[in-house]
Amino acid sequence: MAKGTKELKQRITGVQNIQKITRAMEMVATQKLKKLQARAESARPYSEKVQQMVARLAGSVRPDLSPLLGRRDVKRTANLIITGDKGLCGGYNTNVVRLTIAMMREAKAAGGVDQRNIVLGKKGAAMLTSKGVSVHSHLDDVVEKLDFIRVRNIARTLVNAFLDHEVDELRLIYTTFLSAGKQRTATVSILPIDPESLTGAEDEALGADFIVEPDEEELL
Numbered sequence: 001m002a003k004g005t006k007e008l009k010q011r012i013t014g015v016q017n018i019q020k021i022t023r024a025m026e027m028v029a030t031q032k033l034k035k036l037q038a039r040a041e042s043a044r045p046y047s048e049k050v051q052q053m054v055a056r057l058a059g060s061v062r063p064d065l066s067p068l069l070g071r072r073d074v075k076r077t078a079n080l081i082i083t084g085d086k087g088l089c090g091g092y093n094t095n096v097v098r099l100t101i102a103m104m105r106e107a108k109a110a111g112g113v114d115q116r117n118i119v120l121g122k123k124g125a126a127m128l129t130s131k132g133v134s135v136h137s138h139l140d141d142v143v144e145k146l147d148f149i150r151v152r153n154i155a156r157t158l159v160n161a162f163l164d165h166e167v168d169e170l171r172l173i174y175t176t177f178l179s180a181g182k183q184r185t186a187t188v189s190i191l192p193i194d195p196e197s198l199t200g201a202e203d204e205a206l207g208a209d210f211i212v213e214p215d216e217e218e219l220l
Helices: 002-058 092-110 122-130 148-163
Strands: 076-082 114-120 137-139 169-179 182-191
Touching (some): 076 122, 114 122, 148 182
Parallel strands (some): 076 114, 114 137
16 A cells, blocks of 8 residues: 555656646747747738739739749649648648648649649658658758748749749748637749739739839849
8 A cells, every 4th residue: 555655646746747847848839939920920011012022023024024924834833832840739730731732632633733842841741751742852941040041042943943944833832820829821823923923902012103223124
């Protein structure tokens, strides 16, 4: 009886220690979430205005003036899939992978367009591979250390693939942030540049007058 009581006390102590560790982890995670949420919310207005400007420029020049505007028969599509390096984040990775697979099935049923999957994040690459989906390449996700130079290098690689006719279309598959408790998977066509896909028709900025130097074509 005494032995059983001792083991029970040890288990109670162990559970209490786990509770303390869990609370500490929760506090750290909450602070990280607040920090990243502030970054996401502060970057959103800038991102939206850049999209509006690109859409306005693309809509003001002839499609033949820039190779980024030229539409062609789509035989190969590149999907840039944004996931994470880690798990324990609810359906964040699962939902993006599910959307990717659904889009690939839809494309296959429509005519069998070749899909090239480029995954940002280890989890997404592992989950797609486990489901039998080929991954052309994957990039480690370092969101907290993501900087302009790294993003520029990724963008240049994808743009060059489009300009060299390695792919005919580039899509971004990601999770749009609505609130800490609500996110939604989404997809947007990046290349060729389509003004309507970058911004809605209700955006007043598209109809505003801008002074563009040296000209729309070169700036675009």
